[in-house]
Structure formats: C-alpha cells, structure tokens
Amino acid sequence: MVVLAVMVLGTFSIGFAKGGKDKDEGPITLRxxxxxxxxxxxxxxxxxxxxxxxxxxxxxxxxxxxFNEWYAKWLxxxxxxEYVWDIIVIDSQWLGMAVDADSAVDLTSLIGNKPFxxxxxxxxxxxYMGDPTDSGKIWSVPLEADAELMIYRQDLFEDPANMKAFKxxxxxxxxxxxxTWYNVRDIAEFFYDxxxxxxxxxxxxxxxxxxxxxxxxxxxxSFGGAFWDRxxxxxxxxxxxxxxxxxxxxxxxxxxxxxPGWQNAAFEETVQSMSQGLVAxxxxxxxxxxxxxxxxxxxVHDKVGxxxxxxxxxxxxxxxxxxxxTISAYSPYQQEAADFIxxxxxxxxxWTFAENHxxxxxxDVLSSQRFxxxxxxxxxxxxALPYVRDxxxxxxxxxxLQASQELLxxxxxxxxxxxxxxxxxxxxxxxxLDGFYK
Amino acid sequence: xxxxxxxxxxxxxITDKQLKYLFLMPCIVLLVFLILYPLIxxxxxxxxxxxxxxxxxxxxxxxxxxxxxxxxxxPNAVGFxxxxxxxxxxxxxxxxxxxxxxxxxxxxxxxIIGLGLALxxxxxxxxxxxxxxxILAPMMLSPVxxxxxxxxxxxxxxxxxxxxxxTFFGLPRIEWLAHEKTALFGIIIADTWMWSPFMFLFCLAGxxxxxxxxxxxxxxxxxxxxxxxxxxxxxLMWPLMxxxxxxxxxxxxxxxxxxxxxxxxxxxxxxQTVSMLLYRDAFLSSxxxxxxxxxxxxxxxxxxxxxxxxKYLLKARAR
Numbered sequence: 001m002v003v004l005a006v007m008v009l010g011t012f013s014i015g016f017a018k019g020g021k022d023k024d025e026g027p028i029t030l031r032x033x034x035x036x037x038x039x040x041x042x043x044x045x046x047x048x049x050x051x052x053x054x055x056x057x058x059x060x061x062x063x064x065x066x067f068n069e070w071y072a073k074w075l076x077x078x079x080x081x082e083y084v085w086d087i088i089v090i091d092s093q094w095l096g097m098a099v100d101a102d103s104a105v106d107l108t109s110l111i112g113n114k115p116f117x118x119x120x121x122x123x124x125x126x127x128y129m130g131d132p133t134d135s136g137k138i139w140s141v142p143l144e145a146d147a148e149l150m151i152y153r154q155d156l157f158e159d160p161a162n163m164k165a166f167k168x169x170x171x172x173x174x175x176x177x178x179x180t181w182y183n184v185r186d187i188a189e190f191f192y193d194x195x196x197x198x199x200x201x202x203x204x205x206x207x208x209x210x211x212x213x214x215x216x217x218x219x220x221x222s223f224g225g226a227f228w229d230r231x232x233x234x235x236x237x238x239x240x241x242x243x244x245x246x247x248x249x250x251x252x253x254x255x256x257x258x259x260p261g262w263q264n265a266a267f268e269e270t271v272q273s274m275s276q277g278l279v280a281x282x283x284x285x286x287x288x289x290x291x292x293x294x295x296x297x298x299x300v301h302d303k304v305g306x307x308x309x310x311x312x313x314x315x316x317x318x319x320x321x322x323x324x325x326t327i328s329a330y331s332p333y334q335q336e337a338a339d340f341i342x343x344x345x346x347x348x349x350x351w352t353f354a355e356n357h358x359x360x361x362x363x364d365v366l367s368s369q370r371f372x373x374x375x376x377x378x379x380x381x382x383x384a385l386p387y388v389r390d391x392x393x394x395x396x397x398x399x400x401l402q403a404s405q406e407l408l409x410x411x412x413x414x415x416x417x418x419x420x421x422x423x424x425x426x427x428x429x430x431x432x433l434d435g436f437y438k
Numbered sequence: 439x440x441x442x443x444x445x446x447x448x449x450x451x452i453t454d455k456q457l458k459y460l461f462l463m464p465c466i467v468l469l470v471f472l473i474l475y476p477l478i479x480x481x482x483x484x485x486x487x488x489x490x491x492x493x494x495x496x497x498x499x500x501x502x503x504x505x506x507x508x509x510x511x512x513p514n515a516v517g518f519x520x521x522x523x524x525x526x527x528x529x530x531x532x533x534x535x536x537x538x539x540x541x542x543x544x545x546x547x548x549x550i551i552g553l554g555l556a557l558x559x560x561x562x563x564x565x566x567x568x569x570x571x572x573i574l575a576p577m578m579l580s581p582v583x584x585x586x587x588x589x590x591x592x593x594x595x596x597x598x599x600x601x602x603x604x605t606f607f608g609l610p611r612i613e614w615l616a617h618e619k620t621a622l623f624g625i626i627i628a629d630t631w632m633w634s635p636f637m638f639l640f641c642l643a644g645x646x647x648x649x650x651x652x653x654x655x656x657x658x659x660x661x662x663x664x665x666x667x668x669x670x671x672x673x674l675m676w677p678l679m680x681x682x683x684x685x686x687x688x689x690x691x692x693x694x695x696x697x698x699x700x701x702x703x704x705x706x707x708x709x710q711t712v713s714m715l716l717y718r719d720a721f722l723s724s725x726x727x728x729x730x731x732x733x734x735x736x737x738x739x740x741x742x743x744x745x746x747x748x749k750y751l752l753k754a755r756a757r
Contacts, residue, residue, distance in 0.1 A: 330508070
C-alpha cells in the first residue's frame with residue numbers, strides 16, 4: 001500500500017510527470033469533482049446548463065465517485081500536485097489540508113466581492129469560507145449547506161394515548177419535537193420497547209469517517225463544553241474537562257435506548273433504523289434525510305417530522321456539515337472556474353440546484369416557502385441556521401479525527417472508562433496540535 | 439561450432455545470449471520500476487519526516503521545470519527516529535496483537551475446514567464438479583464486496599445471520615460487529631468464508647497426489663482409518679498444505695479490505711489490524727515518512743514469519 005503510493009509519488013519526483021497542464025485551444029471543459037448522492041446529482045444537473053449559457057465555449061463536467069473514492073481521489077490529487085479537476089467540492093473540514101498543501105486557489109480577489117457572497121448565511125460563513133491560515137483570506141465558497149437534524153416519529157409523538165401516558169410518567173407534556181437533550185432521553189426511554197423491536201433513539205456512534213465526533217460535539221457544545229480552543233490551539237483541559245465528561249456520560253446514556261448494533265452506527269444504520277420504523281427519534285444530516293421521506297425506501301415516509309436538534313442545559317448548538325467548492329491551484333482555467341461559480345450562484349441555477357435536492361447556502365433560497373416545499377426537512381435546515389457550528393478545518397484535521405473517532409467510540413461503548421478515554425484524547429489531540437503549530 | 443554460432447547470429451541478426459537478455463528485459467524493467475525502485479525510494483523516505491501533502495519532493499529538483507503553483511519541499515533526515523517511534527509505540531503494538539490473533543485464528547480455522555473438505559472431496563460422487571466450483575466461488579469475489587455484504591449479514595436488526603440463529607436455534611442476538619470481544623471474530627468468519635476454499639484447493643491437490651498403492655498396502659495390513667490419515671494422508675500432503683498456509687499467513691497479516699468494509703477497525707480500535715492503521719497513517723494522516731518505516735517493519739515481520747514456515751516446510755520435505 002505505502003510502497004505503491006510512494007512509487008506513484010516517487011515517479012513524479014524523478015520527473016516523469018508533466019507537473020501541470022497548459023490551456024487547451026478551442027472549447028474548454030471545466031472538470032468538477034463531488035460525490036454520488038442527491039446534492040451531487042443536483043450539481044451535475046445544474047452544471048450541465050453551463051455549455052448553453054456560454055454558447056458552447058465552456059462546458060462543465062461533473063465527476064461523482066462514491067463517497068470513499070471521493071476523498072481518495074482528492075487526496076491523491078493534492079499529494080501528486082497534478083491538474084485533474086478545476087473545481088473540487090470538499091468536505092468542510094478538509095479545507096485546512098487543501099490550503100496547507102497549496103492546492104486551493106486564494107479566492108479573495110476572484111470571488112470575495114461578488115454580490116452572492118452577501119447571501120451566504122453569516123453563521124455558515126466562518127466555516128464554509130473560513131480561513132485555516134487565520135489571515136482573513138477566502139479559499140472556498142459553499143455549495144451544499146447541511147446541518148444535523150432531529151428526525152422524529154410525528155405520528156407517535158402526536159398520538160393522544162402516548163401523550164397521556166408520557167405526561168403520567170414524566171409529569172410534563174410530551175414535547176413534539178423534543179425541546180432539550182434531557183427530553184430526548186425521557187422520550188427515548190418512553191418509546192423503548194425491545195420486545196417488540198422498537199427503540200427510542202439512534203444517532204451515529206460508530207468509528208467510520210467522522211460520525212461520532214460530529215454527533216457528540218453538538219451535545220458537548222450544548223452542555224457548555226468544547227473540543228478545543230482554536231485561538232490558543234489547546235485541547236488539554238477542554239475535551240477532558242468535567243463538562244466534557246458530563247456531556248459524554250449523558251451521550252452514552254442515550255445509547256441505552258438504541259437498537260442493537262448501535263456501537264457501529266454510521267449514516268446508513270441511522271437512516272435505515274428510522275426508515276424501517278425501528279426508532280422513535282434519530283439525529284442525522286439534513287442531506288441524508290431524503291430517503292427517509294421517500295415512499296420507495298421508507299416505511300415511515302409520511303410519519304416523520306424534522307426539527308432543529310434540541311438545546312442543552314447551557315447552550316444550543318447544532319453540528320454543521322456540508323461541502324464548499326474550491327478551485328484547484330493546478331487548474332489552467334482558474335478564472336473560468338470562478339466565472340462558473342458566479343454563474344452557479346445566479347437565481348436560475350441556484351433554484352435548479354435546490355429543486356434537484358441540493359441545499360444551497362443562499363439566504364433568499366433557504367428562507368423561502370418555495371424551498372421549504374421541495375423537501376420536508378428543508379424548513380428545519382433553515383431554522384437550524386442560528387445554531388450551526390463546526391469543529392476543525394485545520395491541516396491536521398485527519399489526525400485529530402482519527403484519535404477522536406476511536407476514543408469517543410471507546411468511551412461510549414465502554415471499552416475505556418469515559419474519563420480515561422477523554423484524557424487520552426486530550427493528550428493525543430494536544431500532541432498533534434503542538435506538533436503542527438509549535 | 440564457431441561457424442554454427444556465426445550462422446545462427448547471421449540468420450537472426452542476434453546472438454543466443456542477446457536473445458536471452460531480450461526476453462528477460464521486460465521482466466527486469468517491470469521488477470525495477472514496480473518493485474525495486476519503490477522499495478529503495480520508500481526505504482529512503484522512511485528516514486525522513488516527509489508528509490506527502492506538504493509538497494512535491496524531487497530527488498533532482500533542477501531536472502524538470504515545474505509548472506507555476508507546484509510546491510517543492512525537501513524533507514528533513516531524521517535517522518532511525520521513525521523506526522524507533524514505531525517500535526516504541528504501545529498503540530501500534532496493540533494492533534500487532536490484534537493482527538496476530540486474527541492470523542492465528544483465521545489461518546487455523548481455514549486450514550481445518552480446507553483439509554476437511556479436501557478429505558470429503560477426495561472421492562468420486564455425482565455433482566462433484568459443480569459443488570467444487572460453488573465452494574471455490576467465494577475466493578473469486580472482491581474482498582471489499584465480501585466485507586460489505588458480511589457487514590449486512592451480521593447486522594443485528596436486519597441481518598440474516600442473527601435472524602437465522604434466532605429463528606432456527608432460538609439463540610439471542612449476538613451483535614457480532616458491535617462488541618469489542620466479537621467484532622474480530624465477525625471478520626474472521628467472513629475471511630474464513632472467503633479463503634477456506636483456497637486451503638481446500640491446495641489440500642485437495644495434496645490428497646489427490648498421494649499414490650493409491652499406499653492405502654492399498656495399509657488396507658492389506660488392516661490399518662485403521664485414523665492410522666492411514668495420520669501416517670499416510672497428512673504427512674504426504676503436509677508440505678503442500680504448508681505452502682498454502684504460508685500464502686494465507688502472509689495475506690492474513692495484511693488484512694485490510696474485508697475488515698475495513700465490515701468495521702473500519704471498530705468498536706474503538708478493537709478490530710483494527712496493522713494494515714488498517716498503516717492505511718490511516720499513510721493516506722488519511724499523510725504521515726509518509728513514519729508510514730514507510732511502519733511498512734518496512736511490517737514487511738520484515740512477514741518475511742521472518744514466512745521463513746519460519748519455509749524452514750519447517752524444508753524439514754517436512756526432507757523427511
């Protein structure tokens with residue numbers, strides 16, 4: 001594996017690679033990279049209209065590999081420093097790596113003053129257009145806006161018998177949707193009925209990709225904690241603070257009401273648990289929700305409601321997902337790529353994207369009834385805007401993520417005591433941060 | 439003689455010696471560029487602090503004119519630091535223990551199943567050809583695909599395995615991949631399903647090659663079935679079985695695809711093998727220098743392990 005990668009890189013190093021590409025004569029083809037899912041298809045559909053707009057001078061082609069291949073392709077391209085795509089849609093956390101590797105173009109002068117930038121929700125801007133170098137530059141613009149949502153069985157929550165029984169047991173009205181994280185635990189317990197294979201709550205507890213880190217962090221923030229302090233680049237004393245331990249204890253307690261196999265739950269398990277009618281509540285990204293309301297894939301397509309994840313005892317935060325667009329530093333068509341992005345943000349295109357199940361970070365769209373009518377979760381996404389927050393977009397994101405995925409999962413599954421796991425995570429994170437910043 | 443060689447050369451325009459090198463050349467070129475060069479290059483990088491995402495590292499920077507925007511770097515030499523770090527890291531050794539457990543259990547179980555099937559199939563019966571083909575089918579699949587579908591089959595809510603165990607045997611849900619103690623065994627089951635046919639194939643070849651007269655002589659002497667197995671079948675097929683075990687051990691030590699598809703190393707890192715960790719370090723965290731050192735240590739271990747087998751194989755053959 002490593003040897004193979006080294007071979008590829010080494011081949012470039014002794015000069016077999018061209019090291020870039022000159023501009024082609026004649027019609028230009030802009031190459032876009034994203035991954036295969038509803039927003040990816042929406043981008044491809046929207047981009048297909050660019051050729052007609054430019055009178056055949058510029059064509060936009062979208063490559064949509066699977067999720068895992070998407071990351072691998074992007075990473076190989078920045079490692080090889082080769083021109084493959086002009087516009088690369090990346091996960092918001094990868095930006096630091098892209099900028100550190102000099103593979104993303106500084107968009108400050110190319111795009112920074114365009115009118116559409118004013119339409120980007122201010123709470124999303126620091127993350128989708130955030131600067132990993134802390135020097136006020138712009139390296140990316142949002143494509144797909146995403147946030148975690150609470151998905152709940154509206155039919156069960158509004159059933160009079162359930163409402164009555166819940167009030168009798170807990171002494172307060174069954175809140176629909178749940179208002180606080182403590183409500184979530186009570187409701188999960190109330191609906192938990194393993195003998196009939198029905199469970200209270202599921203979210204992403206597993207090791208794959210970034211799932212447990214982002215799911216836990218919105219609870220951590222809402223309990224008043226934080227993963228790290230960006231300004232001082234400190235993790236020690238944050239992720240292992242007494243508040244973090246309390247948040248993890250609470251987060252772990254929710255798993256008592258989760259369906260079997262929750263220890264590995266990632267995107268698919270969470271969506272399946274909800275769409276197969278196994279759980280009363282789930283937390284999942286807005287962009288993954290369409291299959292839950294799709295009659296072909298879901299038993300509960302007409303029974304679910306979407307809401308902003310609840311507030312915690314100290315604050316109210318929601319994990320931000322989504323993907324921004326970057327322009328490749330190795331592209332010979334950087335100006336053309338910037339022109340495409342400007343065109344994409346015109347009203348007609350942005351609506352084409354939204355109507356094909358994309359979620360543009362564009363205020364006029366997000367706040368409109370027309371957008372809310374496209375998909376049932378769209379209104380909740382808009383309502384989540386004031387609360388969204390992201391963790392890292394720094395160059396050592398992947399190392400931090402690897403440690404947090406393993407150790408948060410170890411804490412929640414009980415393979416390590418919570419305090420021990422969080423202390424270990426704090427020490428590892430600090431060592432990674434120190435290694436990079438000092 | 440000299441005249442003959444000269445005539446041969448004249449006719450072909452090339453000497454026999456030159457022809458020999460000509461035939462060897464494609465293989466040598468492939469070996470140099472695909473094996474030797476990466477080995478030397480990665481060995482060099484293992485003594486540096488190189489990170490692949492930081493920029494392009496050219497050994498001879500002036501040789502090629504870079505396009506604008508391409509960042510060049512020169513990594514620092516760190517001596518044996520990467521090797522020391524890897525060897526001293528308790529976290530990595532935990533992964534070696536997990537890998538060792540996986541190798542021992544999977545190779546052992548696969549050998550037993552392969553041997554058992556070979557003994558069963560060492561006779562003529564109706565449909566032998568079709569059944570043999572069906573048994574061999576799993577090892578022709580992609581390991582990633584095998585990992586993915588075993589992940590779904592072992593899923594406790596909608597997976598067929600727990601459903602079948604519960605319906606037909608009344609067993610409770612095992613939740614194979616959800617617990618630290620069982621996740622690795624879930625992967626062993628999938629790996630065994632995929633690779634037992636490989637052991638079967640080698641064992642069958644070994645059993646089939648045993649001369650029939652040995653059994654006939656044993657039967658004349660009224661030898662028991664166990665005696666024939668322990669004194670004829672097993673000793674004679676053992677060298678071939680051992681070759682299969684060498685291949686399987688080397689392959690199991692490198693386990694990645696099936697495990698990655700099933701658990702990605704979780705829960706925690708309970709089912710994470712060294713190859714998965716190496717993948718994370720090399721590709722996700724781009725710690726190229728350290729990962730090269732890690733890969734070399736892994737390579738040395740696999741070679742050492744294989745040598746132990748080969749030693750026993752030679753002994754067995756000598757007997």
